[in-house]
Amino acid sequence: MSHDPEAGPVLLVGAGPGPVDLMTLRAVRAVEGAQALLYDALISQEAIALAPPGCIRIETGKRSAGPA
Numbered sequence: 297m298s299h300d301p302e303a304g305p306v307l308l309v310g311a312g313p314g315p316v317d318l319m320t321l322r323a324v325r326a327v328e329g330a331q332a333l334l335y336d337a338l339i340s341q342e343a344i345a346l347a348p349p350g351c352i353r354i355e356t357g358k359r360s361a362g363p364a
Contacts, residue, residue, distance in 0.1 A: 335355060
């Protein structure tokens with residue numbers, strides 16, 4: 297595996313109990329500045345919408361009996 301010196305940090309952000317207005321400011325800023333956003337089925341569409349337009353969005357989670 298090669299190391300890319302231009303790669304930025306990886307941040308793990310919890311969305312809290314659900315509503316976007318309960319996310320911490322640090323979490324909101326991290327999502328707003330993301331180049332790529334990996335999220336699971338529990339995140340709200342409002343939180344995903346905080347990501348900038350050019351951000352790559354990848355759904356990683358699944359629900360019971362749903363697609364992987």
